[in-house]
Amino acid sequence: MALIGVFDSGVGGLSILDEALRQLPEHDYIYLADSINAPYGEKSSEWIAARSMELCQYLAAKGCDAIIVACNTATAQAIAHIRTVLIHIPIIGVEPGIKPAAMQSTNGVVGVLATEATLQSDKFNALLATLPSEYQFIKQAGAGLVPLIEAGQANSDTVLELLAKHLEPIQDAGADTLVLGCTHYPFLRKAIRKLLGDTINLIDTSDAVVRQLKRKLEAQGKMLGDGRHGSISFLSSKDSETLSKMAQELIQSDLSLHRIESELVSHFR
Numbered sequence: 001m002a003l004i005g006v007f008d009s010g011v012g013g014l015s016i017l018d019e020a021l022r023q024l025p026e027h028d029y030i031y032l033a034d035s036i037n038a039p040y041g042e043k044s045s046e047w048i049a050a051r052s053m054e055l056c057q058y059l060a061a062k063g064c065d066a067i068i069v070a071c072n073t074a075t076a077q078a079i080a081h082i083r084t085v086l087i088h089i090p091i092i093g094v095e096p097g098i099k100p101a102a103m104q105s106t107n108g109v110v111g112v113l114a115t116e117a118t119l120q121s122d123k124f125n126a127l128l129a130t131l132p133s134e135y136q137f138i139k140q141a142g143a144g145l146v147p148l149i150e151a152g153q154a155n156s157d158t159v160l161e162l163l164a165k166h167l168e169p170i171q172d173a174g175a176d177t178l179v180l181g182c183t184h185y186p187f188l189r190k191a192i193r194k195l196l197g198d199t200i201n202l203i204d205t206s207d208a209v210v211r212q213l214k215r216k217l218e219a220q221g222k223m224l225g226d227g228r229h230g231s232i233s234f235l236s237s238k239d240s241e242t243l244s245k246m247a248q249e250l251i252q253s254d255l256s257l258h259r260i261e262s263e264l265v266s267h268f269r
C-alpha cells in the first residue's frame with residue numbers, strides 16, 4: 001500500500017483522483033488544492049514553477065510514495081525541475097492528450113482547450129511539434145472557466161455562454177475530436193455535450209495518468225493492498241470544508257467507503 005499525493009490549483013485534479021480511486025482504491029491519498037491561488041493558468045511561468053515545487057516538497061515531507069501533478073499547467077511549467085529535486089519519488093504529470101486525439105480523429109481536425117500557460121509552454125509546443133503536420137490543431141485558451149468551476153458553477157448558464165464563445169473556432173473548423181487539456185475541464189463534459197452534441201470525441205488523459213501511477217507503484221513493490229479502501233485527506237490553502245463538499249459533488253466514486261479528513265494548510269498563505 002502507498003501514500004499518494006495529488007495536487008492541483010484547485011478542484012480540477014479531483015478528476016484524476018476520481019480515476020485513481022476507481023483503479024486503485026486501496027491506497028491512501030492526500031489531495032492538495034491550492035485554491036487560494038487558483039487559477040494558475042494566467043500566472044507567470046516562474047510563479048507556477050516555484051509554487052508547484054513548494055507544494056511537491058510539502059507532499060514529499062508528508063511521506064508520499066508518489067506524487068501526481070494533477071494540473072496540465074503545473075506539469076508544463078514545473079515538472080522537469082521538480083523531478084531534478086525530488087529524485088527518489090515518482091512524479092507523474094498530466095499533459096493534453098493531443099497524441100491519442102490525433103490517432104482517434106478521422107478528419108484530422110482536433111480542438112485543444114487548455115489554459116493560456118499550458119498552450120504557451122515549451123513543453124506543450126515541443127509535444128505538438130512531434131505530430132505530423134497534416135493534423136490541424138485548433139488551440140483555444142479557456143480563460144475564465146476555472147474560476148467558475150471553482151465556484152461550483154460548472155453547469156451554469158454563465159459557463160455555457162463562455163464555453164460557447166471558446167468553442168466557436170473549434171466548431172467552425174469542423175473538429176471531430178476535442179482535447180480537454182486542463183484537469184478542470186472534464187467537469188464541463190455535460191456543458192460541452194450540450195453545445196457540441198454527442199458525436200464529438202472528448203479526450204482526457206486521467207486513465208493513462210493512473211495507469212502510469214500503477215506502473216510506478218508496481219516497480220516499487222507498493223501494489224499489495226489488503227482489500228480495504230484507503231483514506232483521503234483533503235487539504236486546501238483556502239477552505240478545506242468547501243473542498244470536501246465539492247469533492248462529494250464532483251467525484252463519482254463512492255467516498256463513503258474511504259476514511260475522509262480535511263484540513264486547512266494555512267502556512268502556505
Ligand code: DGL
Pocket residue numbers: 008009010012013038039040041042070071072073074115118146181182183184
Ligand atoms: N487544472 C489545471 C490544469 O490542468 C489548472 C487550471 C488553472 O488553475 O488555471 O491546467
